Amino acid sequence: MPAKIRLKKVGRKGQPSYRVVVLDGRKPRDAKVVADLGHYDPKTHPATFRIDNEVALKWLLDGAKPTKAARDLLSKSGVMVAWDAAKRSGATAKASAEEGPEAAAPQANAAKSEAAPKARTPKAKAAKAEAKPEAAA
Numbered sequence: 001m002p003a004k005i006r007l008k009k010v011g012r013k014g015q016p017s018y019r020v021v022v023l024d025g026r027k028p029r030d031a032k033v034v035a036d037l038g039h040y041d042p043k044t045h046p047a048t049f050r051i052d053n054e055v056a057l058k059w060l061l062d063g064a065k066p067t068k069a070a071r072d073l074l075s076k077s078g079v080m081v082a083w084d085a086a087k088r089s090g091a092t093a094k095a096s097a098e099e100g101p102e103a104a105a106p107q108a109n110a111a112k113s114e115a116a117p118k119a120r121t122p123k124a125k126a127a128k129a130e131a132k133p134e135a136a137a
Helices: 053-061 068-077 079-099 101-116 122-136
Strands: 004-010 017-024 034-043 047-049
Touching: 004 053, 004 068, 004 101, 034 053, 034 068, 047 068, 053 068, 053 079, 068 079
Parallel strands: none
Antiparallel strands: 004 017, 017 034, 034 047
16 A cells, blocks of 8 residues: 555635645545644644654655655654654665675765766767767668
């Protein structure tokens, strides 16, 4: 079951408030809730929200994917930072346990280099432009 962390609309017409919930990803917005993580009220100034950070982190580590709005709320509450730290420490610990402490650092550097966007230099653009007409011919 692909779980999603999303907002469930509650409240009257013109007076929306939302619950941050975990749902089956294939169900509509107001389907039966798997877990309730907190609430969000955009009508107050400033907007108020409360999220159970421990439960939200558990769901993220189990593979739940947050929607854009839910990700923004989780970021403001600090859950996304904790999730990132937990993923990094888990990957480093797993690599070091399997291959020793020397292997953890090169894998982290390799992951950063793969994720970094490629730099576009004038030479690279010119080489790419020259390669296109040859491929078409």
